Amino acid sequence: MMDHTDKHFRYFMRLLSKHAVLYTEMITTGALIHGDRKRFLDFNEIEHPLAIQLGGNNPVDLAECAHIAENEGYDEVNLNIGCPSDRVQNGQFGACLMSNTELVSECVNKIQSTVKIPVTVKTRIGIDEQDSYEFLEKFIRSVSKAGCNTFIIHARKAILSGLSPKQNREIPPLNYERVHKIKQQFPTLNITINGGFTELSQIKSQLEHVDGVMVGRAAYQNPFILVEADKLLYEDDSPLSSREEILDKFKDYAVEQIDRGFNIKSLTRHIIGLYQGQPGARQYRRSLSDAIPNNVNPIQFLEQVIQSRPRSPS
Numbered sequence: 227m228m229d230h231t232d233k234h235f236r237y238f239m240r241l242l243s244k245h246a247v248l249y250t251e252m253i254t255t256g257a258l259i260h261g262d263r264k265r266f267l268d269f270n271e272i273e274h275p276l277a278i279q280l281g282g283n284n285p286v287d288l289a290e291c292a293h294i295a296e297n298e299g300y301d302e303v304n305l306n307i308g309c310p311s312d313r314v315q316n317g318q319f320g321a322c323l324m325s326n327t328e329l330v331s332e333c334v335n336k337i338q339s340t341v342k343i344p345v346t347v348k349t350r351i352g353i354d355e356q357d358s359y360e361f362l363e364k365f366i367r368s369v370s371k372a373g374c375n376t377f378i379i380h381a382r383k384a385i386l387s388g389l390s391p392k393q394n395r396e397i398p399p400l401n402y403e404r405v406h407k408i409k410q411q412f413p414t415l416n417i418t419i420n421g422g423f424t425e426l427s428q429i430k431s432q433l434e435h436v437d438g439v440m441v442g443r444a445a446y447q448n449p450f451i452l453v454e455a456d457k458l459l460y461e462d463d464s465p466l467s468s469r470e471e472i473l474d475k476f477k478d479y480a481v482e483q484i485d486r487g488f489n490i491k492s493l494t495r496h497i498i499g500l501y502q503g504q505p506g507a508r509q510y511r512r513s514l515s516d517a518i519p520n521n522v523n524p525i526q527f528l529e530q531v532i533q534s535r536p537r538s539p540s
């Protein structure tokens with residue numbers, strides 16, 4: 227998720243689940259080829275399994291970026307065919323590419339023949355008036371023939387003009403059955419469903435129909451819902467961490483990153499949701515959002531936040 231799933235957030239996620247696959251923000255081919263490559267690609271070893279998500283429409287550039295990512299140690303390369311923002315549409319990539327299956331297939335094919343790591347596609351169930359089951363089916367069929375066998379499908383269509391990206395995550399209705407039907411029709415493909423999941427119990431029941439579930443906003447807004455993911459979804463019976471243990475571990479990481487020159491707010495902004503729904507959550511959020519007083523050093527500030535966290539009843 228743009229502006230959310232940077233390496234600090236992904237580190238935090240890894241403290242909640244050892245097994246869930248983590249995704250970078252969408253990184254455009256232009257940014258990776260011409261921009262600050264180190265900043266875009268940097269990750270902590272703990273983040274594996276880790277997928278890079280690329281945005282672009284030029285097969286050669288995408289393959290070059292996938293190659294760079296593979297060399298850096300990424301485990302999967304994911305192509306974004308779902309983003310409806312104006313900026314992305316102006317660049318002719320993201321969701322609008324759903325209507326150009328030939329080009330998407332060409333991109334997948336070129337990436338696939340360049341790297342050994344899996345190439346996956348994240349898409350929608352349709353765009354604008356092209357929202358029939360047959361349209362989605364044709365897209366999946368063509369792109370899978372080009373070499374993609376894992377699709378992450380956001381179960382609502384994108385409306386390419388008139389809606390903001392935020393509205394495009396809320397207004398077009400969710401249609402989970404359509405994604406289930408794709409899995410029935412293409413049983414050998416890995417189909418991951420996305421859109422609107424906020425509880426592990428929902429995720430578990432989706433796994434009766436599809437191979438995976440991607441969680442976006444809920445992982446950010448209420449991350450502690452994922453604490454039982456390893457036990458319930460990955461058959462890992464390791465002891466569950468408490469919010470306090472997670473916060474303490476994140477503090478150690480934050481201190482190390484501050485030492486490396488990262489701004490404290492770029493770290494603490496990601497843990498604002500940790501106490502979501504708990505007594506005292508508002509005070510905790512406020513203490514993280516407050517400006518850091520001039521006379522307090524960042525590590526002192528972090529200690530103060532930790533002191534102000536809600537206490538579990540003893």
Ligand SMILES: Cc1cc2nc3c(=O)[nH]c(=O)nc-3n(C[C@H](O)[C@H](O)[C@H](O)COP(=O)(O)O)c2cc1C
Binds near residue numbers: 227380440441443
């Ligand atoms: C702030 C924000 C940024 C997002 N950025 C991306 C992105 O970079 N790539 C992508 O594939 N989806 C992106 N999304 C969409 C989510 O991945 C997801 O498809 C969507 O929010 C629906 O899933 P959810 O209901 O679990 O959040 C973003 C969503 C949000 C809220």
